[in-house]
Amino acid sequence: MPALPSVLITGASSGIGAVYADRFARRGHDLVLVARDDQRMEALAATLRAETGVSIDVVKADLTQAPDLNAVAGRLREDDTIGVLINNAGAGLSGQFADQSSAAQQNLIALNVSAVVELANAVAPRFAKAGSGAIVNIGSVVGLAPEFGLTTYGATKAFVLFLSQGLAFELGPKGVYVQAVLPSGTRTEIWDRSGADPANLPPLMEVADLVDAALVGFDRREPVTIPPLQDAGLWDAFQGARQAMLPGFAATVPADRYRG
Template identity: 60%
Template sequence: MNDKTSKGAALITGASSGIGAVYADRLAKRGYDLILAARDEVRLNALTARLRAETGVTVDVIKADLTVRDDVRRLEARLRDDASVALLINNAGAALFEPFAVAAADGLDDLIQLNVTAVTRLANAAAAGFTQRGRGKIVNIGSIVGLMPQFKSTVYGATKAYVLYLSESLNDELAGSGVTVQAVLPGATRTEIWDRSGRGIENVPEEILMHVDELVDAALAGLDQGELVTIPSLPDAADWDAVAAARANLQPNLSRPHPAARYGVRVSEPA
């Protein structure tokens, strides 16, 4: 049971299974009321019944398909207008691992709608509502695939790279507003995403698969510690700090008045 200390409500997308369902369990036990959104209403209702019985929190269920614009708008309105909402877990997403050249364009469009457009719109609504209220947390679930083009998951990886950029830039923009942002970058995690993507979890090496409970517990620990980017599998956080420092070192040289000397371009005289 939670201590019933009021922490407000957490809106969780993709809450019927996997990462979203574990977030629901953990946040209910921390004392958050819940707003659970997903397509599978049967699973949502079963999860809701269990969490109400075990924790006593208030749980609202919203059946929503985040590839449908009107469903996204319903959640946007809740984030903007419901003053009780203090946390967004922007978790709903899908994967696609087939080669880009043979992938169906409509399937790619649906993937971008879910992993990019819906994530963006919900983060935008949360930022609007939270900044007005002077408090709140936005958690965007990305993937380590967004860091590794060599994994050859062209569009899925690109959508997750977008989530990281969105989170880092939004964190800078919201500094001092009372709103914090976290990007969580899971590695291979034991969820249904593998079977839904067509790859099948049996084709993923056991030695790289993290249990979803451990993933969410680590992500929440990173949130508690104030991490902007949480990579649960990464043994040494200094490795990510080095990546961030290397990017910062590039900044002064990324936009200059003339091309680098190695290109042999003649310098133009000012007009």
């Protein structure tokens, strides 16, 4: 029986990433854990090694810093035992757009967008050549909801969704599975790190529930998994409406409503 692929998980020291590590370890996959907090990852790795017997590498990296990002990307290019990438590392940003500093927004984009692209780009050629592999990108329902008022954060997550759908279109025929996971509010440390007021937090999903639902979608090879969406037909209708517009984009004259 061929060995199970190793799984590289970013943002693996806590929250969603840590639960993904637990679940894949219990499925028998070796792991590469990536995050800034190596002490928490080492503690998690020690527990999972003792309980599951899998091999776990811990890589301390700040994915907003080019040397660290390049090192992780290099590992993805060169280590052909890694067959699953979980692009989970991300951050939030509280407050209104006009009150956020440019530096804070650029740092958010570096982690939520640039790092996701860099790591997917590092592994995609190898997966495509092998005709197998999986890329899981953690987005957010906020990327579908400008009404929520999290403008830059939502824009980064809209990017993650589009990137995932585009990669699925390109890489799916080559045997590579790409999944976008869109959580709603989930009980993780992202709220504290973003400076959110605890008194104003929305109802939150438990992390284990979120990851377990995402893995059901993973096993079913869903392209987009939205654990909090109770009526899957709404997403199907959204996709249908979007795809119905595609032929109209080829028109070479403006629509009648734009003519004098």
